[in-house]
Amino acid sequence: MNKAVIYARVSTEEQADNGKSIETQEKICSKWAKDNGYQITGIYKDEGKSATNLNRPALKELLSRCQDLGDINAILIQDTDRLARNTLDHLTIKSILKKNDVKLISISQPMIDDSPEGNLIDTIIASVNAFQSQITGRKTSKVMEEKARLGWYPGGLPPLGYKNVDNPSPLSTLDKKIIDFDEQTASYMKKVFEMYSTGNYSIKDLADFLNKKGIISPRGNKIHVSTLNNFLRDKFYIGTFTWKKQEYKGNHPHLIEKSLFNKVQLVLDSHNQYASRKRKHNYLLRGFLYCSECGSRYWAEKHKKKNGNIYDFYFCSSCKGSTYADVYKLEEKVERIFEKIELSKKYTDHVRDTAMKILEDNRRNQDSETRRLQLEKSKVEKAMRETEDDRFVHKTLTPEVFQRIYERYENELKEIEEEMKNVNKDYSQGLRILEKILSLAENIGTAYKMATPPLKRKYLNLFFKRFTINGDRIVKYALSNDLKELIENGSVRVRTSGLPDEDSNLEP
């Protein structure tokens, strides 16, 4: 029998509200468990003041039970607002549970449990979060970009032979730190370039040479072959640097002549022993591709052509030879298929409602949290006034005792004010996230394209079971059971015009 625990939460403010009492939550969850064949093996409750705090003791205990013991299959909650304070908490908790194979079942709101709908919403929300951090990343890089344009290396640690130093006469905040030779290592690095250019040494020989001399990398490590390989490829030594895929002319001094650098590149190319290791590709479609001829699974591989370039391929693990398919072409074709997936109006409305609900819950939570904090604040302020009276009017406190008590109150006040700030931050972040959720829900194709590789894998898992491949062509695609369910209940539509055939003869 499936084992489940109930998690219930009620804050001081909510206790008067009958719909939310701990007993009601327990009753609703227990009834559901009985109807659905779950045995309740525990009840976790956060009540009163602790229920509004971030560190809810019962929830913490429950999560660590899931992680350590693994003796339950599901957590029952009356409503998702019982569990998490905001979207981010919600996603974090969900991912902990998922990792430990614990289902989250929200009784009065089946939307955000482990159903396909719930998973799709989570995935969209996760895309938004990833996107959000991309935007903030871009903002901070504006200054860095300016720095790079002016020739000041914004990349942090320079390669071996250089170091960051204080500029004796900076012109702006951008050139407070500049790059100069590191006397300890510069001459050794120059020597390494010279030795390597002769073709008589391997990179390993030279790494050993540096290690024997006691030279350590700018990060403080032993010099590894791969690190040294990167240094030898780095145009930093001839006065330029690459930052965010763009090359800039730097203000730092050259360590070596361009001719020596070029010679080293030629030797590197002919040895080329690490070039193939350097290139990493996230074979997104691994595990999804099957051969149309023999049904075997496709594998992914790198291939070096005669011209020295490296290509990524998917190919049939048993037919091999004729089945090599270009990784990028296939991945693009899959993007095309994603573009054909449409969420119904009904479903996007559903997404919107859910997101709104999460946000509203946040807001309500925020309001009550703010009220609670204000109350606490005025209590502390009152206590401070009384202490002042005791000291100066009634003269019942010595200066030392007064000092001690007063300081404690001041610290409490500071903490409360800090907490208030955090509460406000949550909400405005939520609003921005909501907008993004809506625009993405309306366009799964874009959501997929924008996603980071791990998220793309999530989308693929959510929507597809497999693609049948013939060379570069997708012959058939098979939808995941989740997506089939979403299509059946009218949440999702796949426009099939211009698509390969759907493969519906698969074993479930």
Ligand SMILES: [Zn+2]
């Ligand atoms: Zn095959």
